[in-house]
Amino acid sequence: MLAARAVYRGSMPAIDLNADLGETVGGVPTADDAAMFAVVSSASIACGGHAGDAASMRASVDRARVTGVAVGAHPSYPDPANFGRSAMAMDAAELAASVSAQLASLLDAGADVRYVKPHGALYHAVIADRAHAGALVGAVAALSERVGRPVPILGLHGEVAHAAEGAGIPFVLEAFLDRGYLADGRLVPRGEPGAVLDDPAAAAERALRLAADGTVVAADGSVVETAAASLCLHGDSAAAVAMARAVRAALDETGVEVRAPW
Numbered sequence: 001m002l003a004a005r006a007v008y009r010g011s012m013p014a015i016d017l018n019a020d021l022g023e024t025v026g027g028v029p030t031a032d033d034a035a036m037f038a039v040v041s042s043a044s045i046a047c048g049g050h051a052g053d054a055a056s057m058r059a060s061v062d063r064a065r066v067t068g069v070a071v072g073a074h075p076s077y078p079d080p081a082n083f084g085r086s087a088m089a090m091d092a093a094e095l096a097a098s099v100s101a102q103l104a105s106l107l108d109a110g111a112d113v114r115y116v117k118p119h120g121a122l123y124h125a126v127i128a129d130r131a132h133a134g135a136l137v138g139a140v141a142a143l144s145e146r147v148g149r150p151v152p153i154l155g156l157h158g159e160v161a162h163a164a165e166g167a168g169i170p171f172v173l174e175a176f177l178d179r180g181y182l183a184d185g186r187l188v189p190r191g192e193p194g195a196v197l198d199d200p201a202a203a204a205e206r207a208l209r210l211a212a213d214g215t216v217v218a219a220d221g222s223v224v225e226t227a228a229a230s231l232c233l234h235g236d237s238a239a240a241v242a243m244a245r246a247v248r249a250a251l252d253e254t255g256v257e258v259r260a261p262w
Helices: 032-039 054-067 093-107 120-128 130-146 159-167 198-214 240-253
Strands: 013-019 040-048 070-074 114-118 153-154 171-176 215-217 223-225 230-232
Touching: 013 032, 013 114, 013 159, 013 198, 032 054, 032 240, 040 054, 040 114, 054 070, 054 093, 093 114, 093 153, 093 240, 114 130, 120 130, 120 159, 130 153, 153 159, 159 171, 198 215, 198 223, 198 230, 198 240, 223 230, 230 240
Parallel strands: 013 040, 013 230, 040 070, 070 114, 153 171, 171 230
Antiparallel strands: 215 223
16 A cells, blocks of 8 residues: 555645754744644654654644644654663564554644654654564554554664554655665665755755656766655754755746645
8 A cells, every 4th residue: 555646636736845944942943833833734743752842742732733734643652851762672562562652743733734754763762673563553553543544654664664564554655855875765764964954046946856756866876766645844954944955946937836644
């Protein structure tokens, strides 16, 4: 049940533009959420694992409602000290319980959760770790039962995609506009040269290429094929707003419809 890129209005392509938002730390936002909500079509909202609290979740839900942006849950390892970017040795039951609690917190904030995207180290772990992928999918399956419809998972191919398919949970592939790619389709690890990109013009060019033919140029110059239905920009980068505005303008100007597929 792997979702390919969507096409709307006949031959006009459409693609989702998502950002990780609502990431407050000690009540202080790490991103310009107001500016980002104005240009994205989906917002992955931190729900307490790595960042965010009840107040930030409610504020994000309210902002999404006003701007017409789809809300996704952005759970992580329960590790605010490291912003969820360090791997944690948790058993599957413990991880499932933590993710379920985070998803419940976002629901309690009034969110109509349209998808789930894991954050940071958990995002990468569920690509390769079968047990943690199963834990995440189990929590999303429970959420789906609670809301009465399948809630898709957004991410990269790997164990999580297989686990989602086995559980009848839709899996939607995304691509990154502000991260470097390796030739095998994995992301350049943070801390290595070329891992994080911050050029608005380059981000816009990548977005157009992904929307048009589903390819991205890797750090070594090779071409990586992807059927991504959603394009991601990290909201907490210094150039996030400039990149988001450049990407949205480029997509709008070339007739690519920016809309959430959920």
